[in-house]
Amino acid sequence: ILLRFFYPASEGLNLFVGNQKKPNIDLKVGRIPTFADSHGAHSVDSQALKFYVLLIGSEEAFKGQRDIIIRKTPTVKLKIDIQISESEFTGANFITNMAVLLGLSPDRIKVVAVPGTRRLTAKDG
Numbered sequence: 001i002l003l004r005f006f007y008p009a010s011e012g013l014n015l016f017v018g019n020q021k022k023p024n025i026d027l028k029v030g031r032i033p034t035f036a037d038s039h040g041a042h043s044v045d046s047q048a049l050k051f052y053v054l055l056i057g058s059e060e061a062f063k064g065q066r067d068i069i070i071r072k073t074p075t076v077k078l079k080i081d082i083q084i085s086e087s088e089f090t091g092a093n094f095i096t097n098m099a100v101l102l103g104l105s106p107d108r109i110k111v112v113a114v115p116g117t118r119r120l121t122a123k124d125g
Contacts, residue, residue: 002033007044007051015042015053016069018060030099031107040068047104 014023017040033041033054041054053068060066089097099106
């Protein structure tokens, strides 16, 4: 089951599976979880104001050993001014760089072909 919650605050959530004492950051994915991900995979889409959690059943789950606990924790949001060269920004990690810049998930960005130049000519009437 993929749960989708309305969540207007994009930070401050920790998800615990079973009797974990520390949140497993490997379960936080930068995209909406799919059924190929593991139980407890989750993400926050700050643009759509949604929080996603993937639940996958198992024998351990029925015994309460794979329960999911979501805790909101106080956080401080910091802004960092990062400067990189244009060639680094537009290089191999362009989509990831744009996603970070715009605060989007990388799967929401698509690069399309744009013609290089177009010349307009004036017609005499």
